[in-house]
Amino acid sequence: MDNSQSETATMTPYDLIGGRAVIQRVVDRFYDLMDTEARFATLRSLHAPDLAPMRASLAGFLCGWAGGPRDWFEANPGKCMMSAHSGLAITRETAAQWLAAMDCAFEDCGLGDHAVATLMIERFAMMSRGMAGAD
Numbered sequence: 001m002d003n004s005q006s007e008t009a010t011m012t013p014y015d016l017i018g019g020r021a022v023i024q025r026v027v028d029r030f031y032d033l034m035d036t037e038a039r040f041a042t043l044r045s046l047h048a049p050d051l052a053p054m055r056a057s058l059a060g061f062l063c064g065w066a067g068g069p070r071d072w073f074e075a076n077p078g079k080c081m082m083s084a085h086s087g088l089a090i091t092r093e094t095a096a097q098w099l100a101a102m103d104c105a106f107e108d109c110g111l112g113d114h115a116v117a118t119l120m121i122e123r124f125a126m127m128s129r130g131m132a133g134a135d
């Protein structure tokens with residue numbers, strides 16, 4: 001293994017995707033799409049009028065979740081993402097909208113073919129399926 005290979009082997013998904021700035025850019029694009037595109041209207045209606053807290057919270061969660069700084073987890077000790085969604089009456093339709101908006105956000109940020117983005121989308125698909133009730 002040369003130096004660059006061993007460096008890559010110790011990098012986290014957070015590092016490989018470009019760190020907090022890139023994650024924040026994807027999250028901002030995700031909420032912009034949700035806020036403006038009619039195809040995401042049902043998903044948008046589940047959220048509070050002000051999306052600013054979610055822009056910070058989802059980006060902070062994803063940074064720690066991807067192996068980066070854990071400030072979100074320190075501020076939310078023991079918070080389980082699946083339980084946090086259990087009272088939201090998420091349907092298969094809204095779960096599919098969430099996933100489509102996130103997929104589009106990665107694409108619009110130039111990460112459509114990025115290996116880490118592909119893995120993240122696969123994981124989000126599993127989580128979203130688990131969050132959706134059997135409607």
Ligand code: HEM
Nearest residue numbers: 046047048057058061088090094095098124127128131132
């Ligand atoms: C299955 C589709 C999903 C739907 C419909 C959905 C919807 C929501 C809604 C309505 C909220 C509350 C928003 C508000 O207060 O304005 C929320 C919060 C949140 N969601 Fe989701 N979500 C989904 C999937 C996910 C996934 C897969 C993740 C993680 C990868 C995630 C991460 C978060 C985070 C971090 C919060 C904020 C929690 C907090 O700060 O207390 N969501 N979600």
